[in-house]
Amino acid sequence: MKKEKLKIITGRIAITLSLIITSAWSFWGAIENFHEGWYFDSLLKNIGLMLIQYASPVLLFVLLTLLSIRKNKLGAVLFIVLGIIIYTKVNIRNLFFLTPFFVFAFLFWFGTVKNKKRAYRLLIFIPLAIFTVFSIEPAIRVAGRVNDGNFGMRTIEGNGVTLEWAPAGPGFPERGTDWYEAMRICSHLSEDGTQIMDSVQNIWRLPTVEEVVRSMTKHNKNCGGRLDPETGEPVYEITPDKETPLWNPNSMVIYWWTSTEVDSTKAYIIVYDGKIWPKYKNNGPAYRGFRAVRD
Numbered sequence: 001m002k003k004e005k006l007k008i009i010t011g012r013i014a015i016t017l018s019l020i021i022t023s024a025w026s027f028w029g030a031i032e033n034f035h036e037g038w039y040f041d042s043l044l045k046n047i048g049l050m051l052i053q054y055a056s057p058v059l060l061f062v063l064l065t066l067l068s069i070r071k072n073k074l075g076a077v078l079f080i081v082l083g084i085i086i087y088t089k090v091n092i093r094n095l096f097f098l099t100p101f102f103v104f105a106f107l108f109w110f111g112t113v114k115n116k117k118r119a120y121r122l123l124i125f126i127p128l129a130i131f132t133v134f135s136i137e138p139a140i141r142v143a144g145r146v147n148d149g150n151f152g153m154r155t156i157e158g159n160g161v162t163l164e165w166a167p168a169g170p171g172f173p174e175r176g177t178d179w180y181e182a183m184r185i186c187s188h189l190s191e192d193g194t195q196i197m198d199s200v201q202n203i204w205r206l207p208t209v210e211e212v213v214r215s216m217t218k219h220n221k222n223c224g225g226r227l228d229p230e231t232g233e234p235v236y237e238i239t240p241d242k243e244t245p246l247w248n249p250n251s252m253v254i255y256w257w258t259s260t261e262v263d264s265t266k267a268y269i270i271v272y273d274g275k276i277w278p279k280y281k282n283n284g285p286a287y288r289g290f291r292a293v294r295d
Contacts, residue, residue, distance in 0.1 A: 010111030014104060015119050018065040019126055021100075022058050026130040029054035034138030036254050036287060039242075058127050068108040069119050076109035146219055146243040147250070153193060154245045158222040159214040163207065163293040165246065166193035171204055171292035174251045178284030179267045182206060182257045186292045193292065204292040206259035209234075209268045209276055211293065216240035216274055225274060234274050242272035246291070253289035255279075 033054040038046045051059075064082065068075025083101025113119050151168035166172045170185055171193040177185075188196045189204040207215075213225040213234045224237030242249050255269045255277075262268060262278040269279050269288060279288070 004112075007110060007112040008114055010107055011113040012111075014068070014107035014111050015065075015113060015122070017104070017107070018061070019122060022061055022065075022123065022127040023130050025058045025061065026127040027134055029058060030131045030134035031138065034135065034142050036252070038142055039250055039252055041250055055131065058131070062123050062127060065104075065123055066120060068104070069113045069116055072108045072111065072113075076105040079105040079108065141241065145241060145249050148244045150244060151248055156215050156217075156245055159224060159226075161211050161214045163211060163215065163295065166204060166292040166294075168248070169194045170196045172248075173289050174248065174253065176253060176255075176284050176286045176288035177290070179257050179279075179281035181284065182290040183259070186290070189292055204294050206257055206290055207293045209258045209260040209270065212256065212258055212270045213274065213276070215246060217246060218243060220245075223274065234270075234276055236274050240272065240274040247272050251289075252287050255288040257288065257290040 029050075033050045037049050037054060040046045040049070060082075064075060064078055067078065079101045083098045087098055151172070153167045154165045156163060156165060166189065168174070171189045183206060185196055186204045186206055187200050187202055188198075189201060190197050191201070191203055193204060210227050213227060213236075214222075216223045216225050216236070218238050218241045220243075221238065223240045225234055225240070227233070228235050242254065247253075254272050258268045258270060258276075260268045265280055265282075266278045267281050268276050270276050
């Protein structure tokens with residue numbers, strides 16, 4: 001009797017941990033899907049990106065847990081196999097990564113789920129409900145973004161700053177680069193901002209943190225941004241968004257490099273929603289780009 005009770009408790013722990021993990025992933029996926037994803041013109045492409053990049057970890061984990069409830073020994077083996085596959089494919093060096101997979105394998109191998117139907121419902125409904133609820137606000141915000149389709153050279157004036165911003169092309173790329181390359185491109189840009197010249201031109205440059213903060217807009221209105229003199233953090237009257245005339249809502253780029261350096265290895269980036277963060281200059285993922293400016 002004690003052995004059977006211990007198996008039931010072990011099964012409950014497995015289901016509880018599964019719910020915690022899938023719920024956390026669902027929350028993260030909903031937020032990130034509309035923060036860094038959902039930038040295509042096509043609804044089908046946006047849904048595809050959501051399912052592959054943001055919902056797939058939850059779906060995979062839920063399916064594996066459901067299988068483990070029905071066939072606990074098979075599910076336990078698959079947890080170990082999945083952990084090893086991800087470990088080797090992603091080239092993760094830390095063996096601690098495998099710990100959760102072995103924990104779930106142990107729990108499902110020795111545990112028993114008494115009320116299987118109830119466990120099925122919880123594992124399907126709760127993550128789905130979390131993903132849906134936390135997608136509502138960002139979905140409405142993204143759907144309401146201003147996109148006038150004009151990605152040419154733009155003169156933006158207001159909040160004490162007047163700058164010309166480079167047109168789409170080498171000075172306003174759709175994919176990211178590191179800080180050093182961004183600085184090099186800006187210094188070599190042609191006068192019209194459409195070509196990278198062989199020699200230094202020094203017509204264009206990266207904007208400073210304060211210039212971008214003061215230039216940020218939402219719904220064609222200046223956001224009234226400024227840097228707090230005490231904290232150095234940006235403060236806005238209106239929270240900015242990924243909209244024209246500054247940003248390209250259909251680009252994967254959600255961060256821009258600025259010319260403001262933290263030290264010899266780091267410089268500040270700005271997020272489309274106005275936050276600023278220090279990042280290593282030699283790190284240039286696809287979603288971290290820039291837009292050149294000139295006075």
